Amino acid sequence: MSDQLITHIRKFVQITDEEAELISSKVTLIKLKKKSCVLTPGKICKANYFVVKGLMRLYFISKKDIEQITQFALENWWITDYDSIDSKRPSHFYIQAIEDTEVIALDQNIENELIAQIPAFDHYLRLVLQKAFTASQRRMEMLNNMTDEERYRNFSTRFPDFNQRVPQYMVASYLSITPQFISRVRARKPHIS
Amino acid sequence: MSDQLITHIRKFVQITDEEAELISSKVTLIKLKKKSCVLTPGKICKANYFVVKGLMRLYFISKKDIEQITQFALENWWITDYDSIDSKRPSHFYIQAIEDTEVIALDQNIENELIAQIPAFDHYLRLVLQKAFTASQRRMEMLNNMTDEERYRNFSTRFPDFNQRVPQYMVASYLSITPQFISRVRARKPHIS
Numbered sequence: 001m002s003d004q005l006i007t008h009i010r011k012f013v014q015i016t017d018e019e020a021e022l023i024s025s026k027v028t029l030i031k032l033k034k035k036s037c038v039l040t041p042g043k044i045c046k047a048n049y050f051v052v053k054g055l056m057r058l059y060f061i062s063k064k065d066i067e068q069i070t071q072f073a074l075e076n077w078w079i080t081d082y083d084s085i086d087s088k089r090p091s092h093f094y095i096q097a098i099e100d101t102e103v104i105a106l107d108q109n110i111e112n113e114l115i116a117q118i119p120a121f122d123h124y125l126r127l128v129l130q131k132a133f134t135a136s137q138r139r140m141e142m143l144n145n146m147t148d149e150e151r152y153r154n155f156s157t158r159f160p161d162f163n164q165r166v167p168q169y170m171v172a173s174y175l176s177i178t179p180q181f182i183s184r185v186r187a188r189k190p191h192i193s
Numbered sequence: 194m195s196d197q198l199i200t201h202i203r204k205f206v207q208i209t210d211e212e213a214e215l216i217s218s219k220v221t222l223i224k225l226k227k228k229s230c231v232l233t234p235g236k237i238c239k240a241n242y243f244v245v246k247g248l249m250r251l252y253f254i255s256k257k258d259i260e261q262i263t264q265f266a267l268e269n270w271w272i273t274d275y276d277s278i279d280s281k282r283p284s285h286f287y288i289q290a291i292e293d294t295e296v297i298a299l300d301q302n303i304e305n306e307l308i309a310q311i312p313a314f315d316h317y318l319r320l321v322l323q324k325a326f327t328a329s330q331r332r333m334e335m336l337n338n339m340t341d342e343e344r345y346r347n348f349s350t351r352f353p354d355f356n357q358r359v360p361q362y363m364v365a366s367y368l369s370i371t372p373q374f375i376s377r378v379r380a381r382k383p384h385i386s
Binding site: 131 | 253324329
């Protein structure tokens with residue numbers, strides 16, 4: 001069940017078959033029904049989640065009682081609340097399955113054991129984190145430098161899968177626009193569906 | 194000159210004196226006059242910068258011809274454009290000294306050499322990256338969940354140093370508010386100076 005994770009690791013770093021077996025023996029597969037959560041506010045986040053199949057989102061409920069999505073994770077993406085993991089303080093995020101989803105959970109203590117034995121695994125985790133950080137920087141730039149319509153078109157072009165799989169109100173939340181705005185853009189240009 | 198970096202590394206991971214010497218022998222100290230840049234748009238970013246003394250900022254010029262600040266770095270913070278480093282594509286960012294500043298430059302090729310020899314150094318770089326990622330997630334949340342005034346007050350409380358050292362228009366840019374707004378808030382509450 002962890003073949004997909006091992007394949008992903010090997011795209012970034014070299015690990016031996018013994019190391020791959022060790023990693024596989026230490027992680028846990030979790031099958032999640034649509035809408036179920038691996039993290040809810042008030043709990044301390046204790047693991048990092050690798051999406052094998054399906055789609056997850058990280059979000060919080062804003063003061064205005066609106067679901068504010070901070071991150072999506074498709075297949076081969078990692079998702080967690082690093083702030084809660086690092087500080088060991090309760091999270092105020094939900095990490096929820098948008099579809100029926102399978103994730104591999106890497107418990108924080110097990111991660112520490114593994115990276116002590118396999119430095120390449122530590123390096124891999126750094127490289128995926130670097131990609132996540134870059135994506136968050138790019139998103140920040142996009143929020144500051146594009147009109148609502150440009151943001152939506154840019155997102156639709158770069159991630160066509162999302163538009164098929166993610167409810168419109170979630171895309172709107174992620175892009176900080178209203179669902180009504182997306183409907184208007186789609187109505188104007190019927191080729192974007 | 195790299196004692197400060199070594200002290201910082203040892204807050205996070207254990208390294209031997211020999212490893213510390215190796216790291217020190219491979220990094221470069223750069224003294225920057227106020228307003229000079231280590232990165233400008235069109236150049237490929239090739240190093241990660243550790244602030245020894247002073248203050249740096251990462252920013253781009255938006256389509257509306259406004260300086261949009263994405264990140265500040267005070268003493269003991271790292272700053273770079275990971276997107277450009279990873280992709281080897283030209284950056285569209287400036288990394289500029291706000292004051293006369295001393296930074297330690299860690300060239301990307303040298304970093305690769307060092308982490309091959311010192312896994313703990315790799316782990317350290319991952320931990321500081323994790324902190325940067327967490328900060329960027331928190332900022333995103335702040336932008337979505339606080340009023341302009343709450344953002345300004347939160348920032349002033351958490352980072353009192355910045356308010357003393359950073360020109361008001363830069364704080365405004367970072368918080369996505371107008372300098373005029375900051376002036377109004379300060380005028381209303383004279384104890385915030």
